[in-house]
Amino acid sequence: MTDPHQLQVVNPATEEIIATVPAASAEEVNTAVARAVPAQRAWAALAPADRARLLRRFADTVDAHTEELALLEVREAGHTLGNARWEAGNARDLLLYAAGGAERLTGSQIPAPGGWNVTFHEPLGVVGVIAPWNFPMPIAAWGSFPALAAGNAVVLKPAETTPLTALRLAGLALEAGLPEHLFQVLPGHGHTAGRALVDHPDIAKIVFTGSTRTGHEVAERCARLLKPVTLELGGKSPNIVFADADLKAALDPFSFLDNAGQDCCARTRVLVQREVYDEARAHLADALAAVVVGDPADEKTQMGPLISRAQLDRVRSYVPDGAPALRGTAPDGPGFWFPPTVLTDAAPDSPAAREEIFGPVAVLLPFDDERDAIRLANDTPYGLSGSIWTRDLGRALRVSGAVRAGNLSVNSHSSVRYWTPFGGFKQSGLGRELGPDALTAFTETKNVFLSTEGPA
Ligand code: NAD
Numbered sequence: 312m313t314d315p316h317q318l319q320v321v322n323p324a325t326e327e328i329i330a331t332v333p334a335a336s337a338e339e340v341n342t343a344v345a346r347a348v349p350a351q352r353a354w355a356a357l358a359p360a361d362r363a364r365l366l367r368r369f370a371d372t373v374d375a376h377t378e379e380l381a382l383l384e385v386r387e388a389g390h391t392l393g394n395a396r397w398e399a400g401n402a403r404d405l406l407l408y409a410a411g412g413a414e415r416l417t418g419s420q421i422p423a424p425g426g427w428n429v430t431f432h433e434p435l436g437v438v439g440v441i442a443p444w445n446f447p448m449p450i451a452a453w454g455s456f457p458a459l460a461a462g463n464a465v466v467l468k469p470a471e472t473t474p475l476t477a478l479r480l481a482g483l484a485l486e487a488g489l490p491e492h493l494f495q496v497l498p499g500h501g502h503t504a505g506r507a508l509v510d511h512p513d514i515a516k517i518v519f520t521g522s523t524r525t526g527h528e529v530a531e532r533c534a535r536l537l538k539p540v541t542l543e544l545g546g547k548s549p550n551i552v553f554a555d556a557d558l559k560a561a562l563d564p565f566s567f568l569d570n571a572g573q574d575c576c577a578r579t580r581v582l583v584q585r586e587v588y589d590e591a592r593a594h595l596a597d598a599l600a601a602v603v604v605g606d607p608a609d610e611k612t613q614m615g616p617l618i619s620r621a622q623l624d625r626v627r628s629y630v631p632d633g634a635p636a637l638r639g640t641a642p643d644g645p646g647f648w649f650p651p652t653v654l655t656d657a658a659p660d661s662p663a664a665r666e667e668i669f670g671p672v673a674v675l676l677p678f679d680d681e682r683d684a685i686r687l688a689n690d691t692p693y694g695l696s697g698s699i700w701t702r703d704l705g706r707a708l709r710v711s712g713a714v715r716a717g718n719l720s721v722n723s724h725s726s727v728r729y730w731t732p733f734g735g736f737k738q739s740g741l742g743r744e745l746g747p748d749a750l751t752a753f754t755e756t757k758n759v760f761l762s763t764e765g766p767a
Pocket of ligand 1 (some may be wrong): 443469501504528543544735
């Protein structure tokens with residue numbers, strides 16, 4: 312039986328237990344929040360330039376430990392080494408961006424008869440961040456670093472399966488000189504530590520990244536307390552490929568295989584205009600066969616394992632034996648391996664075509680014209696990302712205007728940049744992270760009216 316007070320961290324490529332970490336109780340969450348409250352007050356009282364200086368030092372410390380962080384992410388999450396290095400770099404770059412934001416966060420003044428309005432952006436207080444396992448390091452960073460830069464403290468609960476990189480980031484923050492208890496990482500279970508964080512009266516905001524199902528519960532609990540919440544949830548994003556597109560670039564299999572498909576932005580619905588459908592199918596068959604799946608620590612590996620046996624079982628349930636599909640190869644085990652797969656005969660209303668599988672599985676669907684493409688693209692409860700491939704600029708603009716999703720790319724599969732807003736429409740979430748407004752999302756706006764009336 313598993314011990315509810317401990318979390319076992321398993322290397323998904325080998326199934327070896329690589330660490331055992333205490334799981335925080337609700338009382339420990341309360342203690343962490345109680346410590347964060349005075350730490351936040353002192354932090355917010357610093358000059359913005361001093362906060363920025365410490366955050367830049369934190370960025371330098373992360374930079375100096377890139378390889379260590381990347382190898383930890385490889386071992387606990389099965390990410391390829393190249394991706395894991397990018398993730399450590401993303402955390403560092405976001406720290407630098409947020410540090411600049413700390414220095415530029417200003418209010419405004421609005422004239423009025425008999426005085427002036429002065430508008431301030433005040434930090435919220437202590438922010439709770441709840442992260443999933445699929446991108447442990449970047450998502451810990453996206454929720455936490457802009458909040459810190461805006462003058463808040465953060466208590467972060469990483470996912471049960473992947474606490475190690477977040478814990479290391481908290482250690483590096485201390486090494487860099489950030490005050491104690493300002494950025495605390497508490498590994499724990501969702502139903503104990505996660506709920507305790509959401510329900511805590513001194514947690515001023517929750518940033519939740521995870522499944523849509525859990526997101527609904529978190530939103531309901533926050534609503535009872537009128538607590539602001541940002542929700543970054545699931546996706547089932549389209550890749551819309553018109554006949555005039557650069558097919559090779561458009562059908563890059565890593566648009567849905569990156570991170571073994573455990574990517575909320577994965578373009579797992581490959582929508583291809585009918586006249587190039589056969590060509591697309593042949594290209595994808597070759598591309599899947601060429602994907603190098605294996606040891607994520609090997610520089611040549613392009614795709615690693617799934618995170619856990621539970622996730623492997625879930626992915627398998629969407630791909631029955633003998634289902635018409637294009638398939639690559641994967642190791643047998645140990646490890647949680649699933650081959651790159653494109654289902655070629657899934658009905659547009661089937662679970663495989665509509666639900667988030669969160670594995671290296673896409674569906675290939677034909678469409679007839681622009682209107683049909685838009686209808687299919689929007690025919691899902693989600694609205695996170697998507698790509699549109701065409702050489703016709705007018706069509707690219709029309710389609711990007713009509714697809715209901717928060718992050719689209721035209722003739723590119725790029726999704727997430729720390730300097731642009733990120734978030735979902737529909738069941739993919741609520742609110743935005745990153746981008747120019749990343750810091751103000753962690754502030755309350757206060758207006759003070761200053762009377763200039765003299766004595767009567
Ligand atoms: P999950 O919802 O199971 O868990 C996410 C986090 O919530 C974990 O830390 C978990 O412990 C915690 N949690 C679970 N129950 C809770 C509760 N009742 N109260 C508070 N916290 C609770 O999700 P997951 O399986 O870890 O992550 C995969 C999901 O995350 C996918 O759906 C994926 O699309 C989504 N995701 C979204 C984004 C985005 O930016 N939109 C990014 C990455 C992942």
